Amino acid sequence: MTMELWTGALQAVLALVAAPLLQGWIKWLKAQMQGRHGPSIWQPYRDLFKYSRKGEVISGHTSWIFRAAPVGLLTTTVVAAMLLPSPLVAAALPAMSGAAIGELLLFVYLLAMGRFCLALAGLDAGSSFGGMGSSREMYVAALAEPALILAALVLMIDAGTTNLTAIGETVRQAGWDWWSASHLLAFLALAVLVVAETGRVPVDNPDTHLELTMIHEGMILEYSGPSLALIQLAVWMKQWLLLNVWLQVMVPFGQGWMFAGLFCLLLALVGVGLALVESFFAKVRIFRVPRMMGASLMLGVLALLARFVQ
Amino acid sequence: MIRKVLSAWVSLKSDRQGNLWGTVLPEQGPEVAQVVHGQLGLPLTMMVAVDERAKSGVYRLTYLFSLIDKPAFLALEMAVDGQAAEYPSWTPAVPAANWHEREARDLLGVVPVGHPDPRRLVLHGNWPHGYHPLRQDAPSEVAATAPRRFSFRPPGEEAMQIPVGPIHAGIIEPGHFRFTAVGEQIQALEANLFYTHRGIEKWCEGKPVMTVLAAAERLCGVCSLTNSLAFCQAVEAIAKVEVPPAARYGRVLLCELERLYNHIGDLGNICAGTAVALGTMAGTRIKEQLQQLNDALTGSRFLRGILVPGGLRRPLAAEGIDKVLREVRRDAAMLADTLLGHASFMDRLDHTGIVDRATAWRLGAVGVAARASGIDRDCRRDHPHAAYHELRWQVPVHQEGDVAARLKVRIEEIEQSLSLIEQARAALLAMATTTTTTMKPGDWAAVIDEYPAGRGWGVAESPRGETVHWLEIDAQGLVSRYRVRTGSYANWPVVVAAVPGNMVPDFPLINKSFELCYACSDR
Numbered sequence: 082m083t084m085e086l087w088t089g090a091l092q093a094v095l096a097l098v099a100a101p102l103l104q105g106w107i108k109w110l111k112a113q114m115q116g117r118h119g120p121s122i123w124q125p126y127r128d129l130f131k132y133s134r135k136g137e138v139i140s141g142h143t144s145w146i147f148r149a150a151p152v153g154l155l156t157t158t159v160v161a162a163m164l165l166p167s168p169l170v171a172a173a174l175p176a177m178s179g180a181a182i183g184e185l186l187l188f189v190y191l192l193a194m195g196r197f198c199l200a201l202a203g204l205d206a207g208s209s210f211g212g213m214g215s216s217r218e219m220y221v222a223a224l225a226e227p228a229l230i231l232a233a234l235v236l237m238i239d240a241g242t243t244n245l246t247a248i249g250e251t252v253r254q255a256g257w258d259w260w261s262a263s264h265l266l267a268f269l270a271l272a273v274l275v276v277a278e279t280g281r282v283p284v285d286n287p288d289t290h291l292e293l294t295m296i297h298e299g300m301i302l303e304y305s306g307p308s309l310a311l312i313q314l315a316v317w318m319k320q321w322l323l324l325n326v327w328l329q330v331m332v333p334f335g336q337g338w339m340f341a342g343l344f345c346l347l348l349a350l351v352g353v354g355l356a357l358v359e360s361f362f363a364k365v366r367i368f369r370v371p372r373m374m375g376a377s378l379m380l381g382v383l384a385l386l387a388r389f390v391q
Numbered sequence: 392m393i394r395k396v397l398s399a400w401v402s403l404k405s406d407r408q409g410n411l412w413g414t415v416l417p418e419q420g421p422e423v424a425q426v427v428h429g430q431l432g433l434p435l436t437m438m439v440a441v442d443e444r445a446k447s448g449v450y451r452l453t454y455l456f457s458l459i460d461k462p463a464f465l466a467l468e469m470a471v472d473g474q475a476a477e478y479p480s481w482t483p484a485v486p487a488a489n490w491h492e493r494e495a496r497d498l499l500g501v502v503p504v505g506h507p508d509p510r511r512l513v514l515h516g517n518w519p520h521g522y523h524p525l526r527q528d529a530p531s532e533v534a535a536t537a538p539r540r541f542s543f544r545p546p547g548e549e550a551m552q553i554p555v556g557p558i559h560a561g562i563i564e565p566g567h568f569r570f571t572a573v574g575e576q577i578q579a580l581e582a583n584l585f586y587t588h589r590g591i592e593k594w595c596e597g598k599p600v601m602t603v604l605a606a607a608e609r610l611c612g613v614c615s616l617t618n619s620l621a622f623c624q625a626v627e628a629i630a631k632v633e634v635p636p637a638a639r640y641g642r643v644l645l646c647e648l649e650r651l652y653n654h655i656g657d658l659g660n661i662c663a664g665t666a667v668a669l670g671t672m673a674g675t676r677i678k679e680q681l682q683q684l685n686d687a688l689t690g691s692r693f694l695r696g697i698l699v700p701g702g703l704r705r706p707l708a709a710e711g712i713d714k715v716l717r718e719v720r721r722d723a724a725m726l727a728d729t730l731l732g733h734a735s736f737m738d739r740l741d742h743t744g745i746v747d748r749a750t751a752w753r754l755g756a757v758g759v760a761a762r763a764s765g766i767d768r769d770c771r772r773d774h775p776h777a778a779y780h781e782l783r784w785q786v787p788v789h790q791e792g793d794v795a796a797r798l799k800v801r802i803e804e805i806e807q808s809l810s811l812i813e814q815a816r817a818a819l820l821a822m823a824t825t826t827t828t829t830m831k832p833g834d835w836a837a838v839i840d841e842y843p844a845g846r847g848w849g850v851a852e853s854p855r856g857e858t859v860h861w862l863e864i865d866a867q868g869l870v871s872r873y874r875v876r877t878g879s880y881a882n883w884p885v886v887v888a889a890v891p892g893n894m895v896p897d898f899p900l901i902n903k904s905f906e907l908c909y910a911c912s913d914r
């Protein structure tokens with residue numbers, strides 16, 4: 082158990098440290114694609130540092146929930162990070178590999194709990210933008226969750242476990258045979274959900290200043306200073322974790338630095354994909370989001386059917 | 392025809408430019424309004440009220456209608472008793488008079504009786520009650536009172552109110568929008584503008600014409616040239632001056648440059664409303680290129696300081712502009728093609744923020760907003776000025792009235808503007824080489840030695856629509872009354888009408904498809 086805790090701690094530290102870099106990378110790519118110089122890829126670290134030194138404005142209408150929510154969000158995200166095995170940690174400490182707790186359902190619902198904290202905080206200040214943001218976030222979440230569980234189920238059934246480490250082991254042993262028709266459909270379903278869950282175009286627009294269109298940004302509009310830093314860090318960590326999970330259920334990573342390198346490369350490539358989608362697609366009407374999520378759900382259903390037909 | 396129909400109420404006289412003038416009795420106003428707007432179908436251009444109590448004991452109100460089959464206007468004057476200061480409102484018959492009458496009530500204290508919306512408009516609740524700054528006897532300083540709240544209409548059962556502004560997240564001007572929504576569906580919208588009333592029209596009273604020109608150019612940032620053009624034309628109408636050809640073509644060129652940088656910037660802004668960052672950036676880049684061209688050509692990125700009554704302040708060195716314009720033509724066409732072929736982008740625009748033709752007509756929409764709703768009006772063609780009637784161009788019109796239609800009208804107008812600039816440039820170059828080897832000052836500006844007393848107006852088509860400047864000059868040659876009605880002022884009520892029935896996150900997109908200016912209201 083101690084071993085697992087230590088591995089988990091390392092994974093969480095890695096996520097804390099590397100998540101802003103991934104965010105900076107995606108932002109830098111977007112700027113390049115749009116013909117801008119853009120901020121450096123280290124800007125998210127500078128932003129965190131800046132926020133953490135600033136004072137905070139807290140609306141007089143808020144309750145303790147408003148102050149507790151950022152901590153709750155970051156805590157659940159860190160715990161989720163502890164559950165998720167990382168090829169990088171496995172490469173650095175081969176002795177510890179396989180020691181991650183890696184419970185997939187727990188992981189998913191820890192992130193959902195963080196989202197719950199944020200939605201409450203959005204409502205707490207009583208401003209209409211926060212309320213709209215929370216309501217939209219829950220709307221998207223309610224649609225994304227069944228699709229996510231369904232797609233994950235296909236993979237969990239084949240691995241015979243809900244443990245991510247064990248799923249990873251199955252993927253490794255199966256090698257490229259893992260890429261069956263049914264699994265490809267599941268990967269695709271998860272890709273749509275990753276875009277939705279990271280709050281990116283076409284579901285949400287992370288760069289907008291238009292309050293009326295905001296989802297995630299609407300919820301955190303009232304935050305400033307250190308609380309904002311906590312929220313931003315947690316959100317970037319969530320993005321890191323989701324992309325991690327997606328890659329790990331998909332690609333048969335072996336152990337060692339070569340695979341760790343491959344993992345980083347793939348992560349960077351996924352960043353390119355996200356930046357491409359974000360630059361070239363318009364945000365869909367919020368009432369079209371169910372169709373997107375519905376498509377993802379159908380892909381999940383098809384994946385499940387394909388699995389039993391095979 | 393008009394004379395005959397109106398003969399029961401007014402006898403009309405025509406002036407040198409073909410404008411028809413008549414005097415209406417206040418009690419017959421609504422009847423006349425019904426005939427002029429409802430029966431003859433003339434759109435209201437502006438209404439201006441003047442305090443003439445010192446001279447004749449009355450407030451003089453002038454309703455200016457556009458004659459749709461002639462380039463001239465119909466001016467109906469009405470003397471409102473200075474003591475009672477009341478008259479029957481024309482707004483029930485001419486809805487476009489709504490803001491004009493409320494503005495006159497706030498600034499001059501002439502009350503339109505029977506107006507359907509008697510709330511304050513220009514002067515918010517923190518202005519003292521009974522203080523009307525445009526009255527000649529109004530004290531120049533007055534203490535603000537405690538703010539009184541604007542009374543928005545209450546929401547119905549199960550509806551939610553969403554207040555937005557007056558301070559916004561982007562770098563834009565103040566304006567408060569109050570949405571009544573059920574879930575994401577907007578049921579009603581009210582806009583409270585006029586937050587930063589600057590008293591420019593009051594300030595201009597008693598100032599020399601050239602000083603007022605400087606103020607006219609600074610009414611707003613993005614339509615500086617159109618405002619100065621309309622102002623100069625108002626002065627020229629009063630002074631009865633002919634503008635030399637070089638200046639007329641130069642004015643076309645400048646006016647179209649203004650339209651070009653605005654329209655291209657607006658394509659980018661519409662992209663921002665749908666999160667297509669690529670389009671936003673392309674629009675911003677081309678706009679910057681054009682503003683640098685403005686700077687190189689006139690010394691001002693906003694085309695200020697180049698027009699004077701009578702013509703241009705100096706000749707335009709238009710030879711070198713074609714290189715930049717070729718690039719702009721290529722890049723703008725590419726941006727337009729990309730946007731029109733962008734499925735997920737156009738999906739957001741189609742059927743969003745629809746203004747049907749009847750609504751647009753009723754509210755007096757002008758400019759792109761009108762032309763996207765099937766109203767074929769463009770004062771560059773309908774009230775010819777500068778050299779527009781000597782050039783070959785078209786007025787694009789679309790019928791759908793949605794955001795997509797407004798985008799398409801802009802895209803087609805960009806092509807027309809580029810063509811107009813090219814023609815005007817060619818004409819200027821021909822003049823410079825054939826007529827005179829060295830141009831004399833008289834070639835680009837008529838000299839106006841003194842400004843005769845009188846009143847007149849000038850119209851010009853800004854990127855946002857028809858802009859009208861009303862000017863009165865007194866016996867000393869100083870400005871005695873000045874009022875501006877820009878395209879934005881005419882179109883704000885149309886924005887408000889376009890929104891209900893859409894969903895909340897579509898409002899920024901709809902708003903950007905009109906791209907109106909707040910400063911134009913905050914005069």
